[in-house]
Amino acid sequence: MQITSLLLNVKTLNSVHLHIAADCDPSVNLINALMQLPSLSKLLLHGFSCDMVYQLQNLFNLKDISLNLRSHPQAINIFEILSSLKNLRTLHISNMNIMETQNSCFNELQELEIFSCHIYSMLPMVPKLKSLRFRRNFYYSPDFRLFYWISQHSYTLEFLELLLPHLQHTNVHFGEQDLLEMLQNCTNLRTLHLGNSITWHFVGSFMNLLSAKGFSSERQFRFVLENFEEVKSMFFASPYLGLVYVRSPTPCERCAWGCL
Numbered sequence: 001m002q003i004t005s006l007l008l009n010v011k012t013l014n015s016v017h018l019h020i021a022a023d024c025d026p027s028v029n030l031i032n033a034l035m036q037l038p039s040l041s042k043l044l045l046h047g048f049s050c051d052m053v054y055q056l057q058n059l060f061n062l063k064d065i066s067l068n069l070r071s072h073p074q075a076i077n078i079f080e081i082l083s084s085l086k087n088l089r090t091l092h093i094s095n096m097n098i099m100e101t102q103n104s105c106f107n108e109l110q111e112l113e114i115f116s117c118h119i120y121s122m123l124p125m126v127p128k129l130k131s132l133r134f135r136r137n138f139y140y141s142p143d144f145r146l147f148y149w150i151s152q153h154s155y156t157l158e159f160l161e162l163l164l165p166h167l168q169h170t171n172v173h174f175g176e177q178d179l180l181e182m183l184q185n186c187t188n189l190r191t192l193h194l195g196n197s198i199t200w201h202f203v204g205s206f207m208n209l210l211s212a213k214g215f216s217s218e219r220q221f222r223f224v225l226e227n228f229e230e231v232k233s234m235f236f237a238s239p240y241l242g243l244v245y246v247r248s249p250t251p252c253e254r255c256a257w258g259c260l
Contacts, residue, residue, distance in 0.1 A: 003018070003030065003033075004029050004030055004032075004033045007030075007033040007034065007036075007037065008033050008036060010037075011036070011037060011038065011039075012039055013037050013039065013040060014037075014039040014040060014041050014042065015040070015041070015042040015043075016034065016037070016040060016042070016043050016044070017043075017044040017046075018030075018044065018045050018046065018048075019046040019047060020045070020046065020047040020048050020070070021047065022047065022070060030052070031052055031055035031056065031058070031059070032055075034059055035058055035059060038061070039061075040059065040061060040062065041061055041062060041063045041064065041087075042062070042063065042064040042065075043056075043059065043062055043064070043065050043066070044065075044066040045066070045067055045068070046066075046068045047068065047069075047070040048067070048068075048069065048070065049069070049070065050069070050074065050076055053067070053076055053078065053081060054081060056081060056082065056085075057081050057082065057084040057085065059085065060084070060085060060086070060087070061087060062085050062087065062088060063087050063088060063089045063090065064088075064089060064090040064091075065082070065085075065088065065090070065091050065092070066091075066092040066093075067092065067093050067094070067096075068093075068094045068095050069094075069095045069096050070095075074097065075097035075098060075099035075118075075120060076096065076097065076098065076099060077098075077099050077121075078093060078096060078098055079098070079104040079106075079123070079124050080104050082104075082106075083104040083105055083106060083124070086107070086108065087108060088106060088108060088109050089108055089109060089110050089111065090109070090110065090111040090112075091106075091109060091111070091112050091113070092112075092113040092115070092133075093113070093114055093115070093117065094113075094114070094115040094116050094117065095115075095116050095117070096117045096118075097117070097118045097120070098117055098118070098119045098120060098121060099120055099121055104124040105124070105125075106124060106125075106126045106127075107127055107128065108128060109126045109128065109129065110128050110129060110130045110131065111129075111130065111131040111132075112126060112129060112131070112132050112133070113132075113133035113134075113135075114133070114134050114135075114137055115133070115135045115136060115137070116135070116136045116137065117137045117138075118137070118138050118140070119137060119138070119139045119140065119141070119144075120140050120141060121141055122141060122143065122144055122149075123144070123149055125152060125153075126153060127156070128156055129153045129156050129157055130156055130157060130158045130159065131157075131158065131159040131160075132150065132153070132157060132159070132160050132161070133161040133193075134146070134161070134162055134163075134164075135161065135162070135163040135195065135256070135257060136163055136165070136257075137165075138165060146164075147178045147179065147181065147182035148182075150182050150186070151181075151182050151185040151186065153186075154185045154186045154187055154188070154189075155187060155188060156188065157186050157188060157189055158188050158189060158190050158191065159189075159190070159191045160186070160189060160191070160192050160193070161192075161193035161194075161195075162179075162192075162193070162194055162195065162196065163194075163195030163196060163257050164195075164196055176198060176199065176201070176202045179202075180202070180205055180206065180209065183206070183209060184209060187213075190221060190222060191221075191222040191223075191224075192221070192222070192223050192224070193223075193224040193249070193253065194223070194224065194225050194226060195226050195249075195257040196226060197226055197227035197230070198225065198227065198231065199231075200231055200234050203231055203234040203235060203238070204234070204238070207235070207238045207240045207243060207244070208240070210240065210243045210244055211240045211243060215243045215244065216242065216243060217242035217243070220242070220243065220244055220245045221243060221244045221245070222244070222245050222246075223244050223245065223246040223247075224246075224247060224248070224249050224253065225246060225247075225248065225249075226248075226249060226257070228246060228247060228248040229248060232246070
């Protein structure tokens with residue numbers, strides 16, 4: 001395989017991005033080649049198969065991983081597999097069926113993105129989590145409460161991006177009151193990107209919350225909101241004008257949300 005030979009000839013690589021075509025079926029030799037790159041700390045694999053996932057736990061030096069399956073195959077315990085990577089700081093996973101997670105510990109992980117996944121288990125605790133992006137996922141565990149899980153990271157979380165389904169047949173759907181209660185608990189949160197629409201009632205409660213948390217025109221909360229144009233007059237009419245810098249998403253952000 002030419003890509004394997006190329007990797008073996010450039011041992012100084014610290015970052016590898018591989019987009020695997022649908023008609024390509026790479027072997028585990030690819031992961032074996034990656035294992036021989038002593039400086040490799042960042043890896044992006046797009047369109048890979050489940051067979052390769054289990055080999056990732058041997059790439060001990062990785063700090064940043066982005067994984068995208070080519071389809072939703074059988075469920076995999078991705079968090080348990082990757083928990084052996086003790087240096088991991090950033091993890092992006094998409095297009096997966098995620099199965100039961102046990103004894104998974106990510107003591108150094110600070111950024112987590114989960115996109116377009118079907119999740120059948122509890123999510124692991126991430127003690128140093130600063131940034132969370134959770135978009136277009138479907139959760140089927142009856143014991144899981146997303147906003148409660150986010151609140152468990154309230155002392156470290158600074159950035160949050162959410163786009164939740166409105167479908168009631170899953171255990172995760174968007175509720176304004178649940179969101180407000182979670183925001184109340186997140187003491188260090190400074191930025192919120194919300195792909196769901198909100199009502200005028202939410203804006204009033206949200207601004208009261210920001211005021212109580214000590215935000216001001218000198219210390220603004222940053223808010224990117226899907227339906228900003230529909231409710232922007234409420235922000236500007238608020239007696240707490242200046243507490244928040246709020247705007248509509250950019251075309252690039254809308255694309256990431258799947259809104260285009």
